[in-house]
Amino acid sequence: MKRNKIIISIAVIAAIALALFFLFFNKKQDGVQLETEKPKIGYISETVTATGTVQPVDTTTVGSRISxxxxxxxxxxxxxxxxGQLLAVLDKSLLQATVDQVKANLAEAESNAIYQKSNFNRQDQLYKTGSVSRAEYEIALNTYNTSKAAVNSIKAQLYSAERNVSFTRIYSPVDGVILSRSVSPGQTVAxxxxxxxxFxxxxxxxKMQVEAAVDEADIGDVSNGQRTTFTVDAYLNDVFKxxxxxxxxxxxxxxNVVTYTTILxxxxxxxxxxxxMTASITIYTKEVNKALLIPAKALKYSPDSTLSKKYTIEQGGENTSKSKDATQVYIWVLNGNTIVRKQIRTGINNNTQVEVLTGLDANDHVIIGTSTVASNTGTAAASSPFLPQRPKR
Known part of the structure; x- marks a missing residue:
């Protein structure tokens, strides 16, 4: 019995030693695998973000010309x-008294004008017969003209006074909605x-408008007619256009931050x-619906010299030092066991995806990075009933 226990213990120790050997000493050197993606057809856009305030398109203020x-x-x-709807009425008692006073002055002036006209007619007849001098005639004429001017002046005063009375009734100049009311009955307007x-x-x-504050660094990409979307805190699940x-x-x-007010x-x-309301705004400065797209990280990839053991690296395309066009960039494409550099012309780049205009087709395998793959040949250790299984990759 004791002998059997010793034999079992030796077997267990041997199995553990064998597993450790395959696990730590017989591990193959990690391998490098290229990560590739094919170009896709899809939507891409460049956007500008800003904040703003919702306001009515046209607001009219209604005031008072009188106190x-x-x-x-x-x-x-x-x-x-x-x-034309009546909004408010002001006290007109003092203004009406002014109207009554001016009317009395007008009646007096008209009466005086009638008298001066009669006097002038008499002086005119006497002057024609030589009974009065020319000086007396001209005095009568001047007095008559002055009385007529006085009547016209007081008529203008009466018109002004009556207009002031009419201003005591405040009417709406437009159809709309009252946004603010600044007065109450009994309040004095100065x-x-x-x-x-x-009001x-x-x-x-x-029809509302949003006054957006766009940063000076972004305003150069914004122009009239561009599509926008925005949200407000009151309706977070709604996207307004x-x-x-x-x-x-x-x-x-x-x-020290310069912004330009942009009306939406x-x-x-x-x-x-x-x-x-405060709006969080997105302005779509550029949009393409059916664009050939690749991941943006493909532009940053460059093959390592260690890949030359497994792949053939071809430096295709022109020399980058000769290209002055910022849209002319280089990417790497996997063709079987060959890594080929290609020159492409890009369009929109939103830092996640890049639009490819020329130099690539939908069947190319674009390299976007590398990944490390580790492998073991310890099949005996993996099948040991005394050890836990290693997780599969």
Whole structure:
């Protein structure tokens, strides 16, 4: 019995020793394998990212030309209004008193003009008969003309006073939605130096615009008509579409960062977009739908000299020092056991994929890198019932 235990122990030790030999001392030298990919047909784009603010396309401010107290306000925030609709009424008592005073002055001036006309007619008849001098005649004529001018002047004053009374009724100049209301009944409006804003009206909130701040490093790629998409925090799962409308030439500098305001048209038929929302914007500066694409890392690959033991390396194409075109680059293609350098002309490069314009076809095997493959010949160790199996690669 004791002898059998010794024999089993020796067998186990021998099996472990054999496994360790194959595992550590009989391991083959690691091999190098090329990673290749065939070019694919697909979509590629270059984009510019920015942030911006959603705003109505056209906003009209409604103010007051006169100073008075607000009597009534007939609209509130978000109220839909029509052109010509009454929005508010101001106190007109003082202005009406001015109108009444000017009317009285006009009546006096008209009465005086009638008298001066009658006096002039008498002086004219007397002058024709030689009963009065020419000086007296001219005095009567001048007085009559002055009275007529006074009537016209007071009529202008009356028109101005009546217009001021009409300004006490504030009407909407456009169809739209009230974005802001700055006054309440009883509040005094002072229009001495500038026109106070009473209401702000958005003409059409189904058509919004985004004011995007585009960095100066990216603005050169942006132009009118380019497609854009953006998201807002209120609807993270919704992607809104737009179009570049214009680029304002006036720059904005914040913390030494120069940006240019770029206006994007944004349809808002669902009325989800609201003024003031912050938008995260993507502007598609270049797009190709059916492009021949290769991985961008293929442009950085260069074969190592150790590959010459297994592969034949051919330096095809022109000398890179002679090429001044940045789109003329070189890649390596695997053809059987031969590694061949090819010159290609590239288009869009988004740092993940590269558009190939010329120099490559869809059947080429483009080398994108290498991988190391380790192998063992220890079949005996792998089949030992006393050791765990090594994971397969």
């Amino acid at each position: 008075a107290t607000i009597e009534e306000v007939y609209v509130d925030f978000n109220s839909k209004v029509k052109k 229009a001495s130096f500038n026109t106070p804003t009473l 702000s009206i958005a003409k059409d909130i189904t 737009g179009t570049v409308k214009s680029i304002r030439l006036r720059p904005t500098t914040t913390s 048209d944004a349809p808002n038929d669902a009325l989800k977009l609201k003024p003031g």
